[in-house]
Amino acid sequence: MITTDRYNPHELEPKWQRYWNQIGLLKAREGQGGAKKAYILVMFPYPSGDLHMGHLKNYTMGDVIARYRTQQGYAVLHPFGWDAFGLPAENAALKGGVDPSKWTFGNIAQSKDSLNQMGILYDWSREVTTCTPEYYKWNQWIFLKMYEKGLAYRKKSYVNWDPVEQSVLANEQVIDGRGWRSGALVEKRELEQWYLKITDYAERLLTGLDDLNWPEKVKAMQRAWIGKSQGAEFDFAVKGSEAKIRVYSTRPDTIFGATFMVLAPEHPLVAELTTPDKRAEVEAYITAARKKSEIERQADAKEKTGVWLGTHAVNPANGKEIPIWIADYVPYGYGTGAIMAVPGQDQRDWDFAKQFGLDIVRTVQPPVEFTGEAFDEDGPAINSGFLDGLNMAEAKQKVIAWMEEQGIGEGKINFRLRDWLISRQRYWGTPFPIIHCDSCGIVPVPYEQLPVTLPTLKDVDDIRPKGKSPLAAHPEFYECECPSCGGMARRDTDTMDTFIDSSWYYLRYADAHNEELPFAPEKANFWQPVDLYIGGVEHAILHLLYSRFFTKFLSDIGMVNYDEPFKGLFTQGMVQGWTDVGEVELEGDTIRFKTADRRSKLDILETLTVLEAKKSGAELREQGGATHFWKAATMSKSLGNGVMVGPFVKEQGADIARVTILFAAPPENEMIWTEEGVQGSWRFLNRVHRMVAEQLVELKAQGELHNPATLESADKALWQKLNQTIKKVGDDTENLRFNTAIAALMELINAMADYRRENAVSPVYRRAVENYIQLLAPFAPHLAEDLWHEFHESSVFMSGWPTVDEGALVTDSFELVVQVNGKVRGKVTVSAKATEAEVKAAALEVGNVKAHLEGKEVVKEIYVPKKLLNIVVKG
RNA sequence: GCGAGAGUGGCGGAAUGGUAGACGCUACAGACUUAAAAUCUGUUGUCCGACAGGGCGUGUGGGUUCGAGUCCCAUCUCUCGCACCA
Numbered sequence: 001m002i003t004t005d006r007y008n009p010h011e012l013e014p015k016w017q018r019y020w021n022q023i024g025l026l027k028a029r030e031g032q033g034g035a036k037k038a039y040i041l042v043m044f045p046y047p048s049g050d051l052h053m054g055h056l057k058n059y060t061m062g063d064v065i066a067r068y069r070t071q072q073g074y075a076v077l078h079p080f081g082w083d084a085f086g087l088p089a090e091n092a093a094l095k096g097g098v099d100p101s102k103w104t105f106g107n108i109a110q111s112k113d114s115l116n117q118m119g120i121l122y123d124w125s126r127e128v129t130t131c132t133p134e135y136y137k138w139n140q141w142i143f144l145k146m147y148e149k150g151l152a153y154r155k156k157s158y159v160n161w162d163p164v165e166q167s168v169l170a171n172e173q174v175i176d177g178r179g180w181r182s183g184a185l186v187e188k189r190e191l192e193q194w195y196l197k198i199t200d201y202a203e204r205l206l207t208g209l210d211d212l213n214w215p216e217k218v219k220a221m222q223r224a225w226i227g228k229s230q231g232a233e234f235d236f237a238v239k240g241s242e243a244k245i246r247v248y249s250t251r252p253d254t255i256f257g258a259t260f261m262v263l264a265p266e267h268p269l270v271a272e273l274t275t276p277d278k279r280a281e282v283e284a285y286i287t288a289a290r291k292k293s294e295i296e297r298q299a300d301a302k303e304k305t306g307v308w309l310g311t312h313a314v315n316p317a318n319g320k321e322i323p324i325w326i327a328d329y330v331p332y333g334y335g336t337g338a339i340m341a342v343p344g345q346d347q348r349d350w351d352f353a354k355q356f357g358l359d360i361v362r363t364v365q366p367p368v369e370f371t372g373e374a375f376d377e378d379g380p381a382i383n384s385g386f387l388d389g390l391n392m393a394e395a396k397q398k399v400i401a402w403m404e405e406q407g408i409g410e411g412k413i414n415f416r417l418r419d420w421l422i423s424r425q426r427y428w429g430t431p432f433p434i435i436h437c438d439s440c441g442i443v444p445v446p447y448e449q450l451p452v453t454l455p456t457l458k459d460v461d462d463i464r465p466k467g468k469s470p471l472a473a474h475p476e477f478y479e480c481e482c483p484s485c486g487g488m489a490r491r492d493t494d495t496m497d498t499f500i501d502s503s504w505y506y507l508r509y510a511d512a513h514n515e516e517l518p519f520a521p522e523k524a525n526f527w528q529p530v531d532l533y534i535g536g537v538e539h540a541i542l543h544l545l546y547s548r549f550f551t552k553f554l555s556d557i558g559m560v561n562y563d564e565p566f567k568g569l570f571t572q573g574m575v576q577g578w579t580d581v582g583e584v585e586l587e588g589d590t591i592r593f594k595t596a597d598r599r600s601k602l603d604i605l606e607t608l609t610v611l612e613a614k615k616s617g618a619e620l621r622e623q624g625g626a627t628h629f630w631k632a633a634t635m636s637k638s639l640g641n642g643v644m645v646g647p648f649v650k651e652q653g654a655d656i657a658r659v660t661i662l663f664a665a666p667p668e669n670e671m672i673w674t675e676e677g678v679q680g681s682w683r684f685l686n687r688v689h690r691m692v693a694e695q696l697v698e699l700k701a702q703g704e705l706h707n708p709a710t711l712e713s714a715d716k717a718l719w720q721k722l723n724q725t726i727k728k729v730g731d732d733t734e735n736l737r738f739n740t741a742i743a744a745l746m747e748l749i750n751a752m753a754d755y756r757r758e759n760a761v762s763p764v765y766r767r768a769v770e771n772y773i774q775l776l777a778p779f780a781p782h783l784a785e786d787l788w789h790e791f792h793e794s795s796v797f798m799s800g801w802p803t804v805d806e807g808a809l810v811t812d813s814f815e816l817v818v819q820v821n822g823k824v825r826g827k828v829t830v831s832a833k834a835t836e837a838e839v840k841a842a843a844l845e846v847g848n849v850k851a852h853l854e855g856k857e858v859v860k861e862i863y864v865p866k867k868l869l870n871i872v873v874k875g
Numbered sequence: 876g877c878g879a880g881a882g883u884g885g886c887g888g889a890a891u892g893g894u895a896g897a898c899g900c901u902a903c904a905g906a907c908u909u910a911a912a913a914u915c916u917g918u919u920g921u922c923c924g925a926c927a928g929g930g931c932g933u934g935u936g937g938g939u940u941c942g943a944g945u946c947c948c949a950u951c952u953c954u955c956g957c958a959c960c961a
Contacts, residue, residue, distance in 0.1 A: 217879045334960040743898035817894050822942045862941050868893050872941050
């Protein structure tokens, strides 16, 4: 019941939130709605406590779609959970001595509160928290299944070591040579660790991308990461040795131009191929290379380093002896860790050859105008014996056939993707269900003994990083009986990468409380695949690739009948807030910062000109007699520029926040949260509120709208505008174009206000008001529900989605645009029934058109029915 | 260097090859008010013009077309991602 003329969100919002809980709105029910199901998923977060508007954008978008689909009568699954294992909980424990579990659940409660206050509805009965044994038991189960299939294995190898986290990292977690979380320079260490054989799925992970409704950018990133290349693998004989050096090349056609060879410093043949007089130099180089960080290795690609081993290989194509070098520009992990260097066709080899005075032979003829160094494009082969004259494709084919005939090599496809290293030397994660037994070796924990539970932390000091697993300090955890021989044995004390947790959580939602299996296949199959997955683009490779891998594996063992988890993906833009970067002083045209903290976080130079500042979107503001530098920046805890959900909702309202987020910009763009934007949302919702509140009595007194087809003039126009809006809001919501959907609603309320200036409340107006509330409901659910209950007993979300009266979209007159030579010269309203000749006649009557035709010869007329007439004249 | 995408008012942004700038913000003017806020009305790309109307206008240069923000070619700038992977 509307008790006041004022729109009072903080009074009505809690009321309807309680109501939705009561009626179980958005509780997922398999089979409801016939065959129509919608699985709407947002990437589950790490539970970090209080939320700000930046956190809320994707949840709001998901909620809009979930509510929209509910209104349409779909069976909707809109679940939520917590990616709860991970470092911050350990850090909090180290800092404050809090138990990681307590800390995590405290944060979850706070975050949940923020979500509820925003009116974001989930089926909380399916909530998933990854740090609970009920969940991670199934990480262990899946791991054991992979172990059985040979997809989980142990390997000793050079791994990425994060010296700050004191743990190893997967390749995907090393960004620009630094740990993705700590930002520390990653070192190489040789360790034995658990790996998952994601490389077995490389081809399927690549081809599966084609049919996905994902942003092209994300697909491109995954393709690049998988990095498929076609070429050949073949042997070079070593002079005076039995050893053969195997190389991989995508350009085997250039083999005649191979004038030297390069091995990666870690290559196992290096020692054997080094002559005694070179040994000291070579060993020094290897030691130096190992110490070098990735950053240093990449620092200046032009500046090549390397050492000749003192020996020669034989080019199998022309029998020439070519020197063997080692250099760190050849990565050991890719291909065979050795290359044939063809400086004529490869710039890196060219640079290396120039640096060390090695031979350069072109084997592809560049065009005459070519002025570059190495020529890596197509052209006729030269200096290449039996390949001469052939183009690249022909030469490749021929040389591979020749290699196979000679028995020295064959065609080969290579991937850049490496196996996934999943061991972590951390406490707060899933223990490996593996036992090491001196007599039996590696023994998997039997399924019936799962879960292997994480021991309670006794001493905070255990998790202080010291390079070995904290669980090794817990004999009560690792001491065990070997399931195979019954003797004394030791559990694996590492924990799993937290990305394991997020690789299948979307399947657990389908059956969150199953105690027999990770999920029942038939339940997963009902909901899968996810129809719309919303999250940040920062997960374009890591999480999305791992999840696809897991789904393909689970599909292979018959757990699901889909092998792509996320049919639709949407990557939302960030929310920025105005940020006080710090106090500055002005010297003429130059701004100089007095503080560095936020300035350096935002990568802003210490001094810059006023013009540069303006160009970057910054503003100078006077406050308390000092000048401060303000700039929009992504909301974050560390910058302190987040608009917090709790206080905002209390003072302004959840619907206002939702509309502000949705209307400000297209959802894939970043948006800047501003006070003006909030004002605009308030004005809009207030108008909607008044539209009902101020004429409630008249609205309720109206009868049903019976025969829309007989409407006249203003009524007819309103009916048409209403139906156009129903169509537009529906289409836009389908396509996640919330900003234009809300713009259409604003247009309609403008049209309705115009109608009321000249007309009394009428049945068609009442229908428009009711449909308006239904269209508004996904975006501003509290207000819509409140207004809806003025007219109806049940929820607006159970009221259906308004259908478009196609007949209303057909007009009986239209505005014809008249152009002369493509320029608009007039407009005239014409009956829809008018013939083309009548339309033209009407157009020629327009005064301004007449003037432009004066004394000219009409050459041509183009008529676009019901829209436009273009008269082409000459003279 | 390679890949993906984007350049439109003072700002965020709209425009199935067919009226460029919807909708909102800002600003200005007016109404209401003792006053302010809120609200309502109007104006708001730019230049000429009192109006009618006209010229110019979607990064730049070409092209296709009766007609181009949209399609094609070239070019510049920006954002994001990848980057010694042969």
